[in-house]
Amino acid sequence: MDKRLINWFRFASPQAFYPLAGRMIPWFWALSAVFGIAGLYVGFLVAPTDAQQGEGYRIIFLHVPASWMSMFIYLVMAFWAGLGLAFNFRLSGMMATALAPTGALFAFLSLWTGALWGKPMWGTWWVWDARLTSELILLFLYVGFIALQSAIDDPRRADKAGAILALVGVVNIPIIYFSVKWWNTLHQGSSVSLTKSPSMAMTMLIGMLLCALACWMYAIAVALMRVRTIMLERERHTEWVREELGAKAKEQ
Amino acid sequence: MYWNSFSEFLAMGTHGIYVWGSVGVMALLMVLEPVLLVRGQKSLVARLKRQFRAEKTERSTQSQR
Numbered sequence: 001m002d003k004r005l006i007n008w009f010r011f012a013s014p015q016a017f018y019p020l021a022g023r024m025i026p027w028f029w030a031l032s033a034v035f036g037i038a039g040l041y042v043g044f045l046v047a048p049t050d051a052q053q054g055e056g057y058r059i060i061f062l063h064v065p066a067s068w069m070s071m072f073i074y075l076v077m078a079f080w081a082g083l084g085l086a087f088n089f090r091l092s093g094m095m096a097t098a099l100a101p102t103g104a105l106f107a108f109l110s111l112w113t114g115a116l117w118g119k120p121m122w123g124t125w126w127v128w129d130a131r132l133t134s135e136l137i138l139l140f141l142y143v144g145f146i147a148l149q150s151a152i153d154d155p156r157r158a159d160k161a162g163a164i165l166a167l168v169g170v171v172n173i174p175i176i177y178f179s180v181k182w183w184n185t186l187h188q189g190s191s192v193s194l195t196k197s198p199s200m201a202m203t204m205l206i207g208m209l210l211c212a213l214a215c216w217m218y219a220i221a222v223a224l225m226r227v228r229t230i231m232l233e234r235e236r237h238t239e240w241v242r243e244e245l246g247a248k249a250k251e252q
Numbered sequence: 253m254y255w256n257s258f259s260e261f262l263a264m265g266t267h268g269i270y271v272w273g274s275v276g277v278m279a280l281l282m283v284l285e286p287v288l289l290v291r292g293q294k295s296l297v298a299r300l301k302r303q304f305r306a307e308k309t310e311r312s313t314q315s316q317r
Contacts, residue, residue, distance in 0.1 A: 046254060049265070056267030059274045066278065105281055113274040120267050218282060225289045229296055236300055245301050 012091050014231045015240040021224040028224070032217035039210030047203045056120045060204070063113040065212040066106045069219055070138060071173050073103035077145075078170045081163035093159030094234065096166060097149060098227035102219050104142035110135055122186055130179035131187035134172060141169040155234050 043061035050057035077099040084092035114132065115125040126132065145162050152158035180189045200208075235241050255261040264271040 044261075048254060054267060055265035056270055058264065058271050062274050062278050102285070105285060109278050109281065112277055116270040116274045120270050222285055222289065225286065225293065229289065229293045232293075232296055232300065236303075241300065242304055245297060245304065 012089055014090055014094070014235055015238075017091060018228055018231050018240075018244065021228050025221050025224050028217045028221035032214050032221060035210050035217060036214035039207050039212075039214050042203060042210060043207035047207050048201065050204075053121055056117065059113050059117040061207050061211045063110065063117055064208055065215040066113060067110040067135065068212055069215045070103055070107035070110050070135070071176060072216075073099050073106060073219060074138060074141070074166075074173060075170070077103060078166040081159070081166040084159055085163040085167070093155070093163070094227050094230045095223070096159070096162060098223045098230055099219075100142055100145050100149075100162075101226065102222050104139060104146065106215070106219070107135065107139040107142055111139065127186050129185045129187055130183040131176065131185050134176040134179050137172055138169075138176060141165070141172060145169075 039061065044058060047058070049055055077096045080092045080099070081096040083089060084096065111132070114135075118127075119125050145165050148165055149158040149162045152161055179185060180187055232241055232244075262268055262272075
């Protein structure tokens with residue numbers, strides 16, 4: 001029991017996490033590629049056309065995974081930020097910082113694919129509807145988090161300020177998620193729900209879930225890549241960074 | 253396979269531009285992000301190595317005096 005605890009905490013230090021992350025990144029890339037190819041194959045080549053929306057509905061295979069990730073990454077980012085605020089772990093602030101740009105990317109993609117879906121189906125690129133507006137606020141929260149952190153020179157103070165912003169912004173996530181229920185929106189209701197059986201064909205659902213898994217693996221791979229760069233940058237005055245880079249120089 | 257021909261696949265009914273506009277931008281950004289990260293990591297490693305080497309030579313020249 002004790003041993004396991006110690007092992008877990010060992011990876012909470014940047015020094016131990018840096019090489020571990022480096023070894024994990026290729027696996028997440030491979031998984032992302034496999035799920036992505038499978039998902040796009042099912043979504044674009046196998047799934048039948050939608051009775052109401054024609055072929056334009058196929059944007060769902062990009063739009064829903066991007067939207068899910070934009071919300072989920074925010075929750076993970078806020079979790080790390082909160083952990084950092086409470087316990088002052090070095091790693092947690094770096095994790096939150098590493099996740100923000102990828103979350104912003106998915107929030108942007110959610111809005112972009114949504115606009116391209118909205119135009120043929122609703123006749124407009126954009127409406128100030130609760131779902132769309134709250135997703136736009138999510139993008140602004142990510143951008144605000146990144147801007148706030150980069151405006152503060154001391155990384156530990158930047159982490160703290162960012163963490164407070166991230167935690168306050170968590171309120172927005174349930175608002176996005178339930179907006180289609182709480183308000184009368186132009187945006188359709190959720191396609192997949194935990195309590196009801198899905199309102200879509202099985203092949204469509206499978207394609208969407210595979211694409212979502214691909215985005216998930218992508219997000220992990222990219223976040224690990226970014227956190228490694230942040231670790232080197234922030235810990236450049238420490239001995240382990242010197243050893244890590246020195247050892248690599250000898251290998252070459 | 254759902255489609256009869258490749259041109260039918262590209263047309264996506266009448267929604268080709270919307271579907272491929274989504275796919276294109278998403279693919280572009282999801283390629284661009286890791287490429288930029290790899291570049292950033294490489295340039296940081298190079299900068300730190302230069303810095304460490306410089307500090308090392310500085311120390312050794314100081315000790316020679």
